[in-house]
Amino acid sequence: MTDIKFCGLKTGRDVAAAEQAGARWTGYVFFEKSPRHVSPSLAGELAHLAKTSETVAVTVNPDDDLLARIRDAMHPDWIQLHGSETPQRVVQARAYAKRGVIKALPVAEAADLDAAKAFDRIADMILFDAKPPKGADRPGGHGTGYDYALLKSLQISVPWLLSGGLDATNVSAAVAAAGAGAVDVSSGIESAPGVKDAAKMQAFAAALAV
Numbered sequence: 001m002t003d004i005k006f007c008g009l010k011t012g013r014d015v016a017a018a019e020q021a022g023a024r025w026t027g028y029v030f031f032e033k034s035p036r037h038v039s040p041s042l043a044g045e046l047a048h049l050a051k052t053s054e055t056v057a058v059t060v061n062p063d064d065d066l067l068a069r070i071r072d073a074m075h076p077d078w079i080q081l082h083g084s085e086t087p088q089r090v091v092q093a094r095a096y097a098k099r100g101v102i103k104a105l106p107v108a109e110a111a112d113l114d115a116a117k118a119f120d121r122i123a124d125m126i127l128f129d130a131k132p133p134k135g136a137d138r139p140g141g142h143g144t145g146y147d148y149a150l151l152k153s154l155q156i157s158v159p160w161l162l163s164g165g166l167d168a169t170n171v172s173a174a175v176a177a178a179g180a181g182a183v184d185v186s187s188g189i190e191s192a193p194g195v196k197d198a199a200k201m202q203a204f205a206a207a208l209a210v
């Protein structure tokens with residue numbers, strides 16, 4: 001079974017649809033330039049609706065004040081760090097989550113995987129995402145992929161997620177190419193930027209079930 005993280009949820013309907021499709025994790029993005037941005041108070045309401053999924057607060061170089069506001073509002077299971085955070089910052093961020101920290105790392109070529117060594121056994125999970133396009137104003141959620149087979153020879157001790165440009169049409173092949181046990185998706189389950197689509201969530205999960 002491949003575990004699924006549906007990221008960038010903004011409404012109660014999104015949370016219900018994600019859980020209906022079998023998501024293990026539901027992600028909430030705290031980044032104002034993102035079409036998926038939510039405030040801590042909205043995330044608190046959404047997290048309250050999450051019954052079967054573990055909640056993930058997705059942040060970019062967050063300061064302690066933001067982490068504290070997120071913790072107080074939604075008590076996230078996981079904090080995802082999607083910026084240029086150091087291993088030391090990963091350790092500090094753990095205090096704000098119930099379960100642990102997911103460190104996102106950008107991948108375009110094999111050499112990018114070297115960064116994972118510094119976070120192995122420091123982060124609780126690692127998420128390998130596509131490197132953002134040049135000039136992008138946010139580090140994730142672009143719907144772009146890379147050569148997923150680069151991950152096949154990965155040797156790290158902590159669980160990891162495959163991410164970047166996945167959708168119902170390519171996720172099965174991507175999982176096989178990367179040898180992934182878990183996947184993350186945002187754009188591939190949307191009908192427009194920031195607008196989640198329940199049918200696409202179902203199709204994504206169904207593509208992994210065959």
Ligand SMILES: O=C(O)c1ccccc1NCC(=O)[C@H](O)[C@H](O)COP(=O)(O)O
Pocket residue numbers: 007008027029031034035036058059060082129130138139140141142143144163164165166184185186187188
């Ligand atoms: O989704 C965003 O807009 C976003 C903004 C800032 C930081 C992270 C963001 N997304 C993080 C994710 O975990 C996405 O699911 C991941 O980048 C994959 O996105 P996609 O290629 O669109 O499936």
